[in-house]
Amino acid sequence: MKTVLITGCSSGYGLATARHFHAQGWKVIATMRTPRELDIAPSSRFRVVALDVTRPESIGRALDDIGPLDVLVNNAGIGLFGAFEATPMATVREVFETNTFGTMAMCQAVIPRLRAQRSGTIVNVTSSATLAPFPLVAAYTASKTAIEGFSASLALELHDFDVRVRLVEPGYGPGTNFSANADDRIQGLITEPYAAYAQGVFAEFMGATLTTTPEDVAEAVWLAANDTTNRLHRAAGPDAVALADRG
Template sequence: MHTILITGTSSGYGLATACHFLAQGWNVIATMRRPDAAVLPASSRLRLLPLDVTSEASIAAALDAAGPIDVLVNNAGIGVVGAFEATPMAHIRRILETNTFGTMAMCQAVIPQMRARHAGVIVNVTSTVTLAAMPLAAAYTASKQAIEGFTGSLAHELGHFGIGVKLVEPGYGPTTRFIENAGLDIGQLIPPAYADFAAPIFASFAAPAMTTRESDVAEAVWAAVADTSGRLHFPAGADAVALSQARGA
């Protein structure tokens, strides 16, 4: 039976992906900062582990407790919506530490065991901000663009060892909590000079033409894990598919 480790499973896409793989009969290791807050269904095939992807010690402890894993899904992430000039550099660094360096650190920690077995899959979850630039999300976009390039390079590097490396690119999901998880007041990040510019953007967030469901991401991760064609990009959600097709990705 296969084992998958997923980061950021307390809510949203990570939670949905964990539930999807459980339903398919996999062993699931669901990780999050506070496992006591988990809302996952009870299962003998589910293990909950604490994990802070910004801490090398936490990563080492989680992987030691997890044992051999067949698939790693790097889903943990935070974001922010606001004018770049008003976003504190401390928070920008926090975004990069979680979304970019956290993903890289997880990959680096898992690769040796997969390389030794000549098997395994790494799925990095990014965003459609990598397909089409979105205003008021410069720092978040930078963190995800870095992972897009990193993943493409890593796919070439690890394919030699029989390890698959994939990208899942979700569109806009109104039900996700990545902004709330960032712990920053959006109102503070829209200076008066940006108010007129930001208003229609926030209105579009409230009534998007197309969105990504949590199940869309879970199904895209499933497809990425099962893929043996060497395909790299897996858009998730109707809006993501439309953007991917428009770009020709």
């Protein structure tokens, strides 16, 4: 039985991915900052574990408790909308702390065991914002784009140890908590000079005909985790696929 550890499983893409792997017969370690009961039938193959990717001690405790590992899915992330001009650098650093440094910290913690067993896969979940430019998400895009470059380099240095690195790039998911988990940080970031422009951007998002579901991302992560080729990038969701094909 293979084991996957997935970060950011409290809702959205992470929760759907945990369900998908569990349905495929895997042992699932579903992590989140504040553990809560999930609507998944009780199973010896499913555990919820506390893990905050921004805290080294939390990462260490979680990994000490899980045993052998085959796949790491770095899904934990926070969103941010707003004019960059109005975004405090403290907020930018907060976004990078989770989206970029949290992902890197998880990789650094897991690599020694994957290298020693000479097998395993790391799947880093980024965003379709890395496939084409979008307005009002400059800091968020930067945090995810950094992981794209990081993953490409990491894939090369882990290749000889038979450890694979994959990227999954989800599209816009209106059914996720992206906006909700950004609420506190986006207050005051749409200033008066940007108000009219932002209204047009939000209207365009609300009217999007191609969007991404959590199940789209779960399936893409599953395929990435089981792909034995050298493929690095995998768009998730019809809108992301369209952007990837265009680029």
